[in-house]
Each structure stands twice: as C-alpha cells, then as structure tokens.
Amino acid sequence: MxxxxxxxxxxxxxxxxxxxxxxxxxxxxxxxxxxxxxxxxxxxxxxxxxxxxxxxxxxxxxxxxxxxxxxxxxxxxxxxxxxxxxxxxxxxxxxxxxxxxxxxxxxxxxxxxxxxxxxxxxxxxxxxxxxxxxxxxxxxxxxxxxxxxxxxxxxxxxxxxxxxxxxxxxxxxxxxxxxxxWEKAAAPLRGVPVVVHHQSFAYLSRWLGMEELGALEPKPGVEPSSGQLAALLQRQRERPARMVLRTAYQQAAASEWFAGRAGIPAVLLPFTVGGSSAAGDLFGLFDDSIERLLQALR
Amino acid sequence: MFRKPMALAVLAALSGAAGAADDAELAAIRSQIAELKKSYEQRIAALEDKLAQTRAAAAAPAGPAPAAPTVAAASAFNPEVSLILQGQYKSMKNIAERGVTGFWPAAGHDHEEGGIKGISRRGFSVEHTELMLGANIDPYWRGQATLAVADGEVEVEEAWFQSLGIGHGIGLKGGRFRSGIGYLNEQHAHAWDFADAPLMYAALFGEHASYAQDGLQLKWLAPTPMLVEFGAEFGRGANFPGTDRNKNGAGAAAFHVHLGDDVGTASSWRAGLSYLRTRAREREAEVHDANDVHGDALFTGRSRTWIADFVWKWSPDGNPKYRNLKLQGEYFDRRENGDIACTSAEAGAACSGALDRYRSSQSGWYAQAVYQFTPNWRAGVRYDRLNSGSTRIGAAAQAEIGDENAIFHKYRPSRGTLMVDYSWSEFSRLRLQYARDKSMAGIADNQFTVQYIMSLGAHGAHKF
CATH class of the missing domain: 3.40.50.1980 (Nitrogenase molybdenum iron protein domain)
Incomplete structure (x- = not known):
C-alpha cells in the first residue's frame, strides 16, 4: 500500500x-x-x-x-x-x-x-x-x-x-x-454534380469545383424519412447527380437507398483522419478522398 | 399547404387522360419552368446583391472589405438565454395526501388543497417554466441563473458564479447551486430520462428531487488521465432533510468523489460516492396522534446521507447519434438521530410536546436503462425500491404519537416504470410513461403520463 x-x-x-x-x-x-x-x-x-x-x-x-x-x-x-x-x-x-x-x-x-x-x-x-x-x-x-x-x-x-x-x-x-x-488529379471532378448526406463536404466541393445539388437531410442534423428521399429521387430525374457522398460516421442506409434507386454510386469518404484505412494522416485523407471520388466517376 | 399536391394530382389526372405520349412534352415543360425559375432566381439574387452593396456603401463609404462574418457586436455580450417549456397529462388514482410510506415527508406541512403540490396533480398541467441565463462575467468568472416560473411565483432554482481562472484543477462555485452529490442531483428536470425523479430522490430531497445548497463548492481535479474529482460544499443547510436554523457557520456539509473513464471507444463510465451532513430543528411532519387528534411531529437532530452512484454509457464506436445505451443506478443510506416531540394545539390531543429519542436508518436504490434505438426514439425501464428500515422512537413519544401514522410504518416502497419517448430534434421531446407505483402501503397505483419538453434558445452543453 x-x-x-x-x-x-x-x-x-x-x-x-x-x-x-x-x-x-x-x-x-x-x-x-x-x-x-x-x-x-x-x-x-x-x-x-x-x-x-x-x-x-x-x-x-x-x-x-x-x-x-x-x-x-x-x-x-x-x-x-x-x-x-x-x-x-x-x-x-x-x-x-x-x-x-x-x-x-x-x-x-x-x-x-x-x-x-x-x-x-x-x-x-x-x-x-x-x-x-x-x-x-x-x-x-x-x-x-x-x-x-x-x-x-x-x-x-x-x-x-x-x-x-x-x-x-x-x-x-x-x-x-x-x-x-491533388488539384491535377481531381481535374475530372470539376463541374460534377453530387448529392451529399449532410453538408459535410461544402469546402471539398468548392475546392474541387463539384456542384452540390442538395442534401439527403431535409434540414441539417435531421435524418431523412423515406418520403423525403422519394421526393429527392424525383428531383434526381430532373437534375441527375453523379454520386451520393457521406462520411464514415453517417448511417449508410439513406445514401445506399438513394444511390440504388438512382443508379449512381454511393461514396463513403473518410471525411477525417482515421475514416478509412488509407486516411492515416492528413495527406492520406486527401489522397484517399480524391481516389474514391475518381473511382466513382469511372 | 394542400394546394401543391392537389395541383399535381389534377395535372397527373389530366396527363393520364391525355395519354402517356405527353410525358416527353411534360418533361420539356417542366424543364422550361425550371429554367425560367432559375433565371428569375438569379436575377433576384443579383438585384439583392446590388441592393446590399449599395446599402453597405451608403452605411460605410470608406469601409474595408468585409472580414469573416461574426455575430453582431451588440448581441455578442448578451448572455445565453434558454427557456424550457414542460408540461404533462397524468392519469392516476385520486389520493389526497401522497407521500412515501415509512419516510419523513419532505414537503412537511405546506401542501395545497388536493394533496402535496406537484406530486398529486392529475390531468393536464404545466410544470414550471425554466428560464436560464448564463455568461462569462469576465476572464475569471462565469455566472448562471435558473429561474423557475410558475403561477404567481418565481423561484430561484440556481444562481451561482463559477471560477474560470484559478487553475491547478481547482474550481470554485458560490451562490445557490444544485449539490454535486449523487448523479441525478445536478440535473435539471428537463434532462431526466423519465417524467419523474426516482423514488429515492423524492424521499431524500422532496418535491424538487434535488438537494440545493446556498453556499460554496470547492472542487479539485487530479492531474491524471482518468477522471478523479474531489468536491466539498458548505452551505446554509435550509433544505430538507435539514431546516433553516438561523446560525453562523455552515448548516450543511457535503463531500463527493467522482471517478470516470472510457473503456475502448464505445463505452464510458462514471462512479461516485457522496456524503451529506446536515441538521434539522423542529422539522415538521403531520400526524394523527394516539387520540386521533391532528398534530405535528417535530424532529431535531442530525441527518447523514451516503449516496453511491454509477453511470455507464455505450454506443457503437462511441457515436451516440443513431443508437446508444445508458445504464444508471444509485443507492443511498440515510441515518438520522436526535429528538422527536409531538405537538398539537387542538383539544384532547395526546401530544404533549415532550422530547424523546428518535433514531432512524433507511436506505433505497434505483436502477434504470435507457436505449435509443433510432435517432428519434428511445425506450427505458426503471425500478425503484426503498426500505423504511428501522425507526426507533422513545416509548413516551411513541405512546403519544400512536401507531397509525404512515410515516413511521415499516414498509418497502417500490415502483416499476416503462418509458418511450420521441425527439424531433435535441430541442423537442414527447414522452409516454407508465408506472406501477407502490410507494404507499396498500395502494398499487397505475400511472400514465404524457409529457412534453421543449427547449428554446441557446441550449448549451449538458454534463455527462
């Protein structure tokens, strides 16, 4: 003792x-x-x-x-x-x-x-x-x-x-x-229309010149209902997005559902360090994010 | 509101009548409308920008380029204001004087018509409206006040200042504050997971189900990677189980130790041990004496309470947004000893006012689990159990008071509670609760409660 x-x-x-x-x-x-x-x-x-x-x-x-x-x-x-x-x-x-x-x-x-x-x-x-x-x-x-x-x-x-x-x-x-x-590699992403789960990627989109058409969340922080997702799907027919983006901490269901119906890829971006195995530090975070975005474009 | 869907329905019906061939045309019209709308929106935005620029130019002709937007200077110093709206519908038995059998009533003598205030209100009711104001006073102090507003009264629930600048892990709080003893004691009613407090808190501290001090609190956090916190409080001690005693020095002292840490990333816990020591002078309880005449039992003596508490929170990967589980339990042991007397102003009373020995040892606990299974829904279960333990009253006083008073009965009150609540956001919640309450001997009361809790304004952080 x-x-x-x-x-x-x-x-x-x-x-x-x-x-x-x-x-x-x-x-x-x-x-x-x-x-x-x-x-x-x-x-x-x-x-x-x-x-x-x-x-x-x-x-x-x-x-x-x-x-x-x-x-x-x-x-x-x-x-x-x-x-x-x-x-x-x-x-x-x-x-x-x-x-x-x-x-x-x-x-x-x-x-x-x-x-x-x-x-x-x-x-x-x-x-x-x-x-x-x-x-x-x-x-x-x-x-x-x-x-x-x-x-x-x-x-x-x-x-x-x-x-x-x-x-x-x-x-x-x-x-x-x-x-x-990164800017060189991400050139094909310029002007690409995307839908996001939450406004998590506003700065990424602006930097890369991607066009955010909207968010799955009807209001920030409020999870979408199936009715709201269906309404979004209607909009998708008028102005199609190329992919749906979400972070590692957001539930997959909403973006998977939407992506499946719209026939576009649902992309999980690490969002921050540790969000994927490749995003071990800040450099890896951007390497991996851009790689995943380009992958979805192909 | 309904116009849009209706118009759509009409449109759909028309297009159905016209045949499927019109789909392409419809799409074309749609896109034209969308384009029209877009161009209008752009024009409006451009005009708005122009207007804003002209205005800005007029207001500050030689102003520099606008920096990153911040809060307007005038409101930046305003305190955070929050208002809690809380009310309920309750269905339960009509019992004139609710209490907990075997336990000294914290409300003492002052209950309104139809029973003890707040506890026995049936049907619709608005609970008190809680107004909170808080702000940093300067770099050294922070202040906060919580006012409970009810019909015809404003009660100061809390009004304290807290140190920010002492350092070395030391925190000083002064004024009126909820004591740091136990786990639930510091939480306001709107943060509770059930519509009412555990039976144990009602028995220990009465209607507010919280012990508040008018005094000083000193806390020290040890410089360790896990939480080790010691706290000491000295206060007036006017609140139940003590009474106001008009004296110099501290009327109540409380001490607590908190330990806490994470287990992996998914779980975290906190455990605490607390001790409250206070004294009562002529603390009242209504009795019917040996001759069945209305009187008051008066207790004068020392009251000591130990509380052990434990909380465990779990969520997948430590992300509580979608799913999380909270387990919580507390145990208390209270010993009181001193003198009891029984007085009555009415004729034919057995009560003489003579002092005799009083000694009690009581305990109780509750355990609860609350599971949030979607971002909006939670369900919870709670079990309460108290033990009136042993209460020894001197033979002479016993003869005067008689054996018929519920507060001196030997009994083990218990209650089982089920709860489910829905939250639209962190700021609004609707709760449905069922409780089978056996806190009074011989009565099993089925209680249904529908409760709403809405919070307006700056609603800051809650403690763990």
Whole structure:
C-alpha cells in the first residue's frame, strides 16, 4: 500500500515535468495537424474518432481529465463542439485553456466560412450561426490553420519555437506540393454534380469545383424519412447527380437507398483522419478522398 | 399547404387522360419552368446583391472589405438565454395526501388543497417554466441563473458564479447551486430520462428531487488521465432533510468523489460516492396522534446521507447519434438521530410536546436503462425500491404519537416504470410513461403520463 502511494505521488510529480506539450484536439483532423507540427514535442489526445458525429459527443469524464492536463486545446470552433466542449472547459479547473487564452485555439476562426446563414432560426434545423464548420476538407484552409497552430505552439512552448517553425515550414512545402498533385488529379471532378448526406463536404466541393445539388437531410442534423428521399429521387430525374457522398460516421442506409434507386454510386469518404484505412494522416485523407471520388466517376 | 399536391394530382389526372405520349412534352415543360425559375432566381439574387452593396456603401463609404462574418457586436455580450417549456397529462388514482410510506415527508406541512403540490396533480398541467441565463462575467468568472416560473411565483432554482481562472484543477462555485452529490442531483428536470425523479430522490430531497445548497463548492481535479474529482460544499443547510436554523457557520456539509473513464471507444463510465451532513430543528411532519387528534411531529437532530452512484454509457464506436445505451443506478443510506416531540394545539390531543429519542436508518436504490434505438426514439425501464428500515422512537413519544401514522410504518416502497419517448430534434421531446407505483402501503397505483419538453434558445452543453 505504502509503495503504491509513493508511486502515485511520484507519478503526479512526474506528470507536469514531462517535456511534451499535452494537446487536447477535439476532432481527428486537428489532432493529426498538431502531430504534424509538434512531432515528438507534443502528446496529442483526440477527443473523437472519424466514426463519431462531432456534433453529438457527450462531455465524457475522460475528456474532463484530458482538459485538466492539457496545455493546449485545439478546437474546430464555429459551434461544432457547443454540445460538449464549453462544459468540459469550464469544469476542467484549467485556467490556461479557457477561450481567449493562449491555450485555446480555434481552427475555423482562421478561415472564411461558407454558408453563413442570413437568418438563424432553429426551424432551419441544426444551423450554425458561424457558417458551415467542416472547414478542413479544403486543403487551402488546412494550410491557414497550420500557420496559426504552428505559431500558437511556438508561443505556448517558446523553448521549442524554432523546432515548431521548422516543422511548419517543412509541412507547408510538402502540403503545397501535395495540393498541386491533388488539384491535377481531381481535374475530372470539376463541374460534377453530387448529392451529399449532410453538408459535410461544402469546402471539398468548392475546392474541387463539384456542384452540390442538395442534401439527403431535409434540414441539417435531421435524418431523412423515406418520403423525403422519394421526393429527392424525383428531383434526381430532373437534375441527375453523379454520386451520393457521406462520411464514415453517417448511417449508410439513406445514401445506399438513394444511390440504388438512382443508379449512381454511393461514396463513403473518410471525411477525417482515421475514416478509412488509407486516411492515416492528413495527406492520406486527401489522397484517399480524391481516389474514391475518381473511382466513382469511372 | 394542400394546394401543391392537389395541383399535381389534377395535372397527373389530366396527363393520364391525355395519354402517356405527353410525358416527353411534360418533361420539356417542366424543364422550361425550371429554367425560367432559375433565371428569375438569379436575377433576384443579383438585384439583392446590388441592393446590399449599395446599402453597405451608403452605411460605410470608406469601409474595408468585409472580414469573416461574426455575430453582431451588440448581441455578442448578451448572455445565453434558454427557456424550457414542460408540461404533462397524468392519469392516476385520486389520493389526497401522497407521500412515501415509512419516510419523513419532505414537503412537511405546506401542501395545497388536493394533496402535496406537484406530486398529486392529475390531468393536464404545466410544470414550471425554466428560464436560464448564463455568461462569462469576465476572464475569471462565469455566472448562471435558473429561474423557475410558475403561477404567481418565481423561484430561484440556481444562481451561482463559477471560477474560470484559478487553475491547478481547482474550481470554485458560490451562490445557490444544485449539490454535486449523487448523479441525478445536478440535473435539471428537463434532462431526466423519465417524467419523474426516482423514488429515492423524492424521499431524500422532496418535491424538487434535488438537494440545493446556498453556499460554496470547492472542487479539485487530479492531474491524471482518468477522471478523479474531489468536491466539498458548505452551505446554509435550509433544505430538507435539514431546516433553516438561523446560525453562523455552515448548516450543511457535503463531500463527493467522482471517478470516470472510457473503456475502448464505445463505452464510458462514471462512479461516485457522496456524503451529506446536515441538521434539522423542529422539522415538521403531520400526524394523527394516539387520540386521533391532528398534530405535528417535530424532529431535531442530525441527518447523514451516503449516496453511491454509477453511470455507464455505450454506443457503437462511441457515436451516440443513431443508437446508444445508458445504464444508471444509485443507492443511498440515510441515518438520522436526535429528538422527536409531538405537538398539537387542538383539544384532547395526546401530544404533549415532550422530547424523546428518535433514531432512524433507511436506505433505497434505483436502477434504470435507457436505449435509443433510432435517432428519434428511445425506450427505458426503471425500478425503484426503498426500505423504511428501522425507526426507533422513545416509548413516551411513541405512546403519544400512536401507531397509525404512515410515516413511521415499516414498509418497502417500490415502483416499476416503462418509458418511450420521441425527439424531433435535441430541442423537442414527447414522452409516454407508465408506472406501477407502490410507494404507499396498500395502494398499487397505475400511472400514465404524457409529457412534453421543449427547449428554446441557446441550449448549451449538458454534463455527462
């Protein structure tokens, strides 16, 4: 018993002394970015996986514990995490990660958001007053966020500032090269009409020039009924989409049904890091997404 | 509303009469209409843009290019406001004075005509309307108030400030707040999974089914990868099982420990142990004494409650949107000891007001499971059981009070509840509930409840 206690206190003492910066990332894409930029100087805990709907997460006890330990919270923002992050931050007893402090970083704040509603009314479903929050599927946004996050890491952990700056520079040049590659490969997708399950891909569509004809969800966050899907099918006859897109965390039934009736492929896109076996990091995420889209076009 | 389908039906009938050959023509017309519509829409959009630009130019002639849109500056500092609408239809037996047999009534003496307020209301009723206001006060504090509005009264359910800037895992809360003891205690009624609170909470804390403190709460989170949280509270202690005692110092103290973690990605849990210590002075309960004369039993002494709680949540891959399961259970043990007296102002009463010994040891538990099987539907089952345990009253007081009072009977109240609810969204819910309630000796009450819960405005995050 006594030995256990000693171990416990030693463990407590060792925790803050550990060199790595504890990072709590709310979603896998920003967790992956923190890993890219922080290397072995950060220890990243990601609150959600690619199989979880980031709108619907419980304020789990483990998240409280991680928020308590964190020196940096990397959130997506634009109201994506309103269902759980505010309460986790408040209850964490951690002053340095409160919004407005250096320990709180919000990715979506750094980019121009699409679909900002002119009128915020819940009759429109789960609308976000700050616009569509799923900003990461435009790699140009990822680059902007990387710039901000690299700078933030350097500010939080000034001893390693040069390290983060070097990693950011290396990431930026690799990313720009990859972007050129992706844009070239994805050229056939320009102008391709698609239907989406939820407005998860607005930024991807805009970047690649795909035309989103509509969503299966009648209102954001509301699952479609069979009647509503049938109405969509009617529209499909007038203006045919080439494929139906959904994320790894959305149920397959609606898009499979629609795709089957319309005779077009239902495409599962990884949506974020970990959403498919090939999407092991941010580069893999875009490689795999574009590959799957092209596959569906063939 | 019905015009469109009707027009379509007429169109369909006409086209049917004209023959199938017209299908191509119809499609052509459709596409023409669609094109017409599109061009109009484009023109309108262009005009709207122009209008907006002119307006913007007029408002800010030398303004810079608009940045990323944000909330209007004036409303950015407004507190989050949310309003809960809650009401129900309830069908059950007509029992004038509802209570839990074998347990001291938390409502004491003040019940309105037709029974204890809120508990025995049959038919349609609107439960109190809950108004919540909350905001960060400055970088160091956050404040929140919950007001319960009912006919002719506004009750301050909660009104507290909370620290944001202390750090080191320390959280300080002050004001009136729901105590951190137990699991359900901190949750407001709109967050409950059933239309009513577990029997155990009703027996422990009365009508609100929650213990609220006027005082201070200090919490500390250990810097560990799993949740380890310690909390201590000191408060006025005016609420049942204590009473207001007009004294300096703390009238009630509560302590809790919470542990919690994930198991894989699919499950997470929290377990807690809590202790509440308070005192009562002349806590009232209505009795009919040995001569069957109306009187009051008064308890003065110490009340100590232990609560153990456990919650387990599961969902496939940890994605609760489509399917999830929540298991929850709590157990309590309450011991009270002190003095009891029985008083009556009426003639011929056996009650003399003399003090005698009182000692009770009671316990109870509930367990429940709620399964969400589609994004909109949930079903749940709950079982409640209490044990009136042993209540020892001194011989002299026993002789005065007599043996006929339900609150001193030995009994094991129980209740089984089934629930199914439908949620259009996270903001609206309709619930159907059936309960077989045996909380009163000799009565098996079949209770049907239809309840709605609607939340307006900024509805923030709930705790686990």
């Amino acid at each position: 006594r030995r256990l206690l000693i171990l416990f206190w030693l463990g407590l003492a060792a925790l803050p002394a550990a060199a790595a910066v504890e990072v709590l990332a709310t979603v896998p894409e920003w967790g992956a970015l923190a890993r890219e930029l922080g290397g072995d100087r950060v220890r990243v805990f990601t609150a959600t996986t690619a199989l979880q709907d980031p709108h619907r997460i419980d304020a789990r006890p483990s998240l409280l514990a991680r928020a308590r330990l964190a020196r940096l919270v990397v959130a997506n923002g634009a109201e994506l995490e309103t269902g759980w992050l505010p309460v986790v931050l408040r209850e964490s007893g951690n002053a340095s990660i409160q919004p407005g402090r250096d320990g709180y970083f919000e990715a979506a704040a750094l980019v121009q958001r699409l679909d900002v509603p002119h009128r915020v009314d819940r009759a429109q479903g789960d609308v976000h007053a700050a616009g569509n929050p799923h900003v990461h599927l435009d790699p140009r946004n990822v680059l902007k966020v990387a710039g901000g996050l690299g700078e933030r890491l350097a500010r939080i952990d000034p001893d390693n500032a040069a390290f983060y700056q070097a990693r950011l520079a290396a990431f930026t040049s690799r990313w720009q090269a990859a972007m050129a590659r």
